[in-house]
Amino acid sequence: MTDTRSIVVVVNGKRYERAVDTRQTLADFLRLDLGLTGTHLGCEHGVCGACTVRLDGAAVRSCLMLAVQAHEKTVQTVEGLAGNDELSPLQQAFHDKHALQCGFCTSGILMTMTEFLEENPSPTEAEVRAALSGNICRCTGYQNIVEAVLATAVALRDKRNAAL
């Protein structure tokens, strides 16, 4: 009834070679096969954004992709954001600004916003809100998320300037 295929994928810097059902979603592969449960499923129809991961750098919905489509690609999940037991600047800002309540949507938002800040290091509030519009949060009313993203942008800018 289902085909199996072998895939090679690098997730958070680690190489995996696995046999997967061709119909398995990337989200289920990450959660079930690799045990990376930080990626959450909120709607499974591509609207809520909770399952967002980065595929070769691009923020994508892992619920709308098949695991086989990640073959020979690199994936970053929320587990890959923090290094050496230190939160990423954006994660730290979320903590400091009370930008999460239940935390279920948070991993997807972190992935989307990490990509966004790489592309737009000096965003306006309106740009942050527009970039956030693909992720639904039911708890926070978004304000503290916006604050955290803006604060991170400033912090990263300062850091870059200091390095010059």
Added chain:
Amino acid sequence: MGRGRFVDDIVLPGMYAAAFVRSPLAHARIKSIDASAALARPGVHAVLTYQDLPATLRERRMPLFVPHPTLTPRMQYALVKEEACYVGEAVAVVVADDRYIAEDALPLVEIEYESLPAVSDCKLGASPASPRAHLDLESNVVSRMISSVGDIVAAFRDVKHVFREEIFQHRGGAFFMECRGAIASYDAAEGSLLLYVSSQGPHRIKRGLLDLYDLSDTQLRVVTPDVGGGFGPKGSLYAEYPVVAACSMKLGRPVKWIEDRRENFVATHQERDQYWDMEIAVDDEARIRGLRGTLTHDNGAYTPWGIVLPWISVATVPGPYVLPAYHVELRSVLTNKVMATPVRGAGRPEGVVVMERLMDRIAREFNLDAAEVRRRNFIQPSQMPYNVGVIFRDGRPVVYDSGDYPACQDAALKAIGYADFRQRQAEARRQSRYIGIGIGNAVEGTGLGPYEGAAVKVATNGRITVSTGATPQGQSHKTTLAQIAADQFGVSIDAIQVETGDTAKISQGIGTFAARTAVNAGSSVHVASVKVAEKAKAIAAKLLDVRAEDLELRDGYVQLAALPEGAGVASDNARQIRKSLAELAVVAAGMPGFAMQDGAEPGLESIAYFTATQSTYANGTAAAEVEVDIETGRVTILRLVLAHDCGRLINPMVVDGQVMGGVAHAIGNALYERMIYDDQAQPLSTNFGEYLLPLAPDVPRIEIIHLETPSPLNPLGIKGAGESGTIPTIAPIIAAVEDALSPFGVKISEAPITPQRIVELLGDAALGRTR
């Protein structure tokens, strides 16, 4: 670094996955079920229908949480016996190796349905000529309740100004980001069941399951791990939970069921429709003399929460205003839709919309300013405590304990620049921009009883633990409760471990809903922490040979507090006179063969179950400024101010977070969220493309003002905050849209108000301009 663990993240050895077969029709009789093809699918281990359930689940219907004398209860069986009464009602369950296989097998379960006429609209359903939502019902109206205060007949006889408003309100569902889910694991050797469930309180779910399964207290443990949002509906006991348990009992394996989003749209409880038909009697000074009318409420197909939801609506209508006479007949009507039970605000936002729409009507009729009409009718702080006269759903009269309503409104209006708004509006109109302003005032019963306990314990390694039945879904209970305990132990918040959501950690619990946790659990944590601290001091005093009252708790030690002048001991030495909490806990645990010191109770621990005598009443004023695009009907919220009073603030950052989230929910209710059903009660908006939630660009920066009138009803002076953003905020958005469109004579007596509807109401006015 924190790690989340939601129910779907838990994997037990040998676990199977379950998926439900649900009724595709709103009302149907099941003629036959044939599961043979599904069972033949490799990887499928069982298909259970009603007939395959354990005996007690075939005998007993799901438990009713809150009965009421006026209610004819109607509860469902865990799986449909013969008559399905809403789209999404569970008919059978498939258990398989994994979810993919279980879902493959769902369409293989062959069910023959006979379609029956369905009740889709509660107003039509209340008519005797309507089809019945259940075949054997005499009437779809399952409760009629009168709430009455003062002499309503005299009130309407004695004044010459009477205004009538018919108001339709629809509130959508919770739509938490994590759908529901449960894992049941039955241990046949012990005859015990472990249930993981995403809920707002495992104790009540346990209570219900004990009754359904005839289990004793020690045979069932219910654990709620991290919860991805609740907002009310995760407080219910759903049929899927006992069914998943039945699957585990039958197969001897753990069984997991995770709701998908489509199921969530049809099977998780929602709020829904209310039709209000109200008349208000006003004297020549625009002061209210009386208010009367009816509320027709869509209850959905069964009554798990009785009439709690519409009852709260009725009790919330009077709000901060003096209402000498009030008479409402509530009719709760069964329809063929999933059950309507409390969603954040729990019927209160609807009550507020009713009263505030009437206030705006009075202002219009008298040509008075909307804020002035409200000022004339406010209950004054000097009138506290104020008995409204109606009975609240906690069975007690609504008695406001404290609050300054005029000051709250003034604060909000000042912040939003109300005084010069008309000038701004006139300027905007000169540029063909339509802006409007609206006000919403609310008083909110919070801290509902009966109790929420806390067990505070110092372990023999010195670790301080607080266990409670309160169950967070993102409200930062752990921070807030740790903060209250930390105050008594003289330690940082991080030194307190708060354990929630596990029936094995504290024996009694109610759960987190109705903005009740800070009041109930917070007070219990305070009381228990004070006791444990006193006990630690008493033991230390004995060991150190000092007086207990000279001791203080700080950083994990009981030590001499600041020494009196001339005590003759160098303060450095005094600091050495101390005992660690760990040492004291060891002493408190006792030594084999030795009597306890002074007959003390063993253990450095205490349990408190704070019981509030009544609800404590928070209040708030929301003010909104909006702009309406009269060509597209799009509403942009320009400013949103919320002034509110939830008594003493424990943690302002947490309260602000609750308020902002609550406001966003109200924005959804005012402008976007609508669950649409056709006339056969078939749901038509079952994904996030059709049912719209507020997104980041839709929610403005929310300006919050805190007023602090401490509650006299609990030791910390606190009131609930979790719903304070939602409750007053639908009304002012609607009012502001109406105000913006006042040049066109548009009147709005409904919520939500969508762009399509705004264009429809504008009619030729809008089109005329664009042509």
